[in-house]
Amino acid sequence: MQEIKIPELAESITEGTIAEWLVKEGDKVEKGDPVVELETDKVNVEVNAEFSGVLVEITAGEGEDVEVGDVIGKMDESAEAGSTPAEPEEKSKQEPEEEPKAEQPKEESPKKEEEKTDSGSKADVIASPAARKRARELNIDLSEVSPRDPLGRVRPEDVDAAAKGSAEKASDKSSGKKETKETEKTEFDKPVERIKMSRRRQTIAKNLVGVQQEAAMLTTFNEVDLTNVMKLRSERKEKFAEKHGVKLGFMSFFTKAVVGALKEFPLLNAEIQGNEIVMKKFYDIGIAVSTDDGLVVPVVRDADRLDFAGVEREIAELGKKARDKKLKMEDLQGGSFSITNGGIFGSMLSTPILNAPQVGILGMHNIQKRAMVMPDDTIEVRPMMYLALSYDHRIVDGKEAVQCLVRIKEMLEDPYDLLLEG
Structure with missing residues (x-):
């Protein structure tokens, strides 16, 4: 029997949520x-089997949080397709051996027998690795947790519910009024739907x-006349597409x-690390994509070295990859x-939020006559078009931000030189 474990994913990723079992x-x-698709803070990744065999047991179901090294399933290298977990069979073999013991005279004291029963019940609890870890963190006895799984398997949410129940009992004893107020805040008389936030949404929020x-964020605004950009695009778009195989859009400009x-x-291309300012001598521009x-904000690498066609090609490819996960x-x-374009959704004016640890982001909006x-x-x-430049005032002064915008x-407004120099 081989265990399927969460492998090392990336330097900054140590945990994730099981999005879907592929088998x-x-x-x-x-x-x-x-075998499984794992949702992490930034991207979805697939976990591949490290050996051949039959998946006989899934120990961590969809929606469960797991960490690197956690066991999420078991495979039997010698089993045939269609095999089921061997655990029930093993238990049935053990049951006849345990019956005679139950019929033997009790020589131990009632107290010792109670202790023995309690320890045995803990060992018999079926729980996922994530649930056991959560129970240790919350100091919860797994044998006292009521699983919602029809098969009796304890999951992390069951542990959380048990912990919440214990906390509510303690709170009820100390302050009944406080509990009433909390209930009023969370309960509704009319229908509501509660949806668990995805790991990515939780990360975005955080x-x-x-x-x-942390940042001293300010935003400066201006407006730009896109007459010449639109005229240039109209003049060049057909030849541009014919020559480069990609459309000449606004984002390259x-x-x-x-x-x-x-x-x-x-300084708008820098970042803060401790008490140092890191001046970046490269231009990797993040382009926000809504999925x-x-x-998500995929990055166009070395944008200063790319021509307009190269930028358009990179943006199109990254956008497709983002939507296709x-x-x-x-x-x-x-x-x-970073650059974000709220104009594609009809936004007239907004304040973009910095994409940490960057200290600058440009917000584009819709074009209005x-x-x-x-x-x-x-x-x-x-x-x-209204433009918005948000910046971190800790290292960027208002004068510099305004002049940059x-x-x-x-x-x-003079894109011909930009196109020639680009």
Whole structure:
């Protein structure tokens, strides 16, 4: 019998949640086949079988939290497909041997016999590794936990429920009024639906709150006239697509403008480590992508070395991988600055939150035609977009942030030079 364990995933990943078992008990599995999909803080990864055999038991079900090294299943290398766990058979063989013992005269004192029964009941508890770990953390006796699993297996949520019940009893004794108030906050007279947050959503929430607590975040706003960008795209889009096999979108213009501005204002391309400022001499630009599971920010590497076609190609590929849940850890790590486009959802103005440990992020919004007063006092209808630059005031002064955003605006309003220099 071989155990299926959670392998080392990445340096920054030590735990995850079982999203889906890709095989079921009794299935034949070949070495290298994916057996389970694991949801981590950033990406979903597949755990592959390290040996061939039949999956005879799943010890950690879907939705359970597991850590590196935890046993999540068992495989029998010599079993035939369709085999079931051997545990019930072993128990049935042991039962006849245990019956005579029960009929023997009791020589021990009632107290000792009680202790023996208690210890035996603890050993007989069927629980997942995650549940046993959780019980140790909460100091809960597994034999006192009531499992909801019809097969009697104790899961982490059962342990949490038992701990909550103990805490409620203690709270009830100390303060009945306090418990009443808490109930009023959490219970509703009308129908509600409670949905467990995914691990990724929990991580997003934790990181966003962390940024607001740790960084001195401010946002500066400006607006950009995209007349020339739209004109240039209209002139070049067909030849561009024919030559490079990719569409000329807006993101390449914004990415190249950001890189140009970061070269002039390098503190927005830095980060804080302890009492040091790390000045990054590379331009790895994160492009926020919205997926069904939440926002992810894959990184366009060395954006300063790519031409417009290269940037568009990278963004398209990373976006597809994000929506197909095919992103790898290396696709998300190491960005130096981020761009997020709320305009695709109709946002007119918003304050983007920093993608820690980065100290700058540019927010794009929707394009609206507005009447603008031109230098000669005439009024023209122009396609305008509000831009928002959030920055960490701990190392970036307001003057520098404002000037950086103005520089982005200037380059977008004169995209011909940007395209030639890009």
